Amino acid sequence: MAEQAQYEELARQLSAVGAVKRDMGRILPPECPAGSAAVLTLLGRHGDMRMSKLAELLAVDMSVTSRHVAHVAARGWIERSPDPADKRSRILRLTSTGLEQLDELSRRTTQLLADRLSDWTDEEVGQLIRLMTRLRASFGDCRSAPPRLPAPVVAETTRTPAST
Numbered sequence: 001m002a003e004q005a006q007y008e009e010l011a012r013q014l015s016a017v018g019a020v021k022r023d024m025g026r027i028l029p030p031e032c033p034a035g036s037a038a039v040l041t042l043l044g045r046h047g048d049m050r051m052s053k054l055a056e057l058l059a060v061d062m063s064v065t066s067r068h069v070a071h072v073a074a075r076g077w078i079e080r081s082p083d084p085a086d087k088r089s090r091i092l093r094l095t096s097t098g099l100e101q102l103d104e105l106s107r108r109t110t111q112l113l114a115d116r117l118s119d120w121t122d123e124e125v126g127q128l129i130r131l132m133t134r135l136r137a138s139f140g141d142c143r144s145a146p147p148r149l150p151a152p153v154v155a156e157t158t159r160t161p162a163s164t
Contacts, residue, residue, distance in 0.1 A: 023116075027108045031075065032101060035068040040077060040094065040102045048093045050083060077101050 002010075025034050032040075035058075042057050043049065049057075055065040069092065072078045077098030083089040094102065117125060 027112050036072050037105050039068045039072050040098055043092060043094045044102045048091050050089050
């Protein structure tokens with residue numbers, strides 16, 4: 001098992017991953033902000049789905065999901081069809097234009113990673129993929145369960161009667 005100092009350094013390094021994500025966000029086309037890109041990516045990965053499932057996968061509430069869906073639908077990247085099982089619900093589906101946009105996002109992301117990791121060997125990139133996959137598996141589906149934090153330690157205080 002790793003030592004405390006290693007876990008502390010790992011926590012610092014994981015916090016710094018935010019800078020990597022921000023850099024990746026900067027390469028998105030102006031008409032496709034991060035929320036829209038996430039919608040397209042999840043529909044591309046998981047296929048057609050209800051808005052409630054998309055909200056769950058995005059780990060945001062329905063109002064935020066609705067805004068993202070409206071944005072991508074207005075651009076013709078997805079279509080919303082009645083759900084045959086429940087006419088009150090809609091099924092979200094990528095359109096051919098949405099698939100093209102998703103391909104463009106993938107191309108941009110792949111190019112950025114290739115540029116930034118150009119001095120890495122294929123083995124190092126593979127090792128990073130394996131370790132990140134293992135890290136995610138160790139945490140399970142982070143979107144559906146709150147983190148298990150240790151109970152806070154509460155120091156017991158001794159009260160003394162007030163002097164009169």
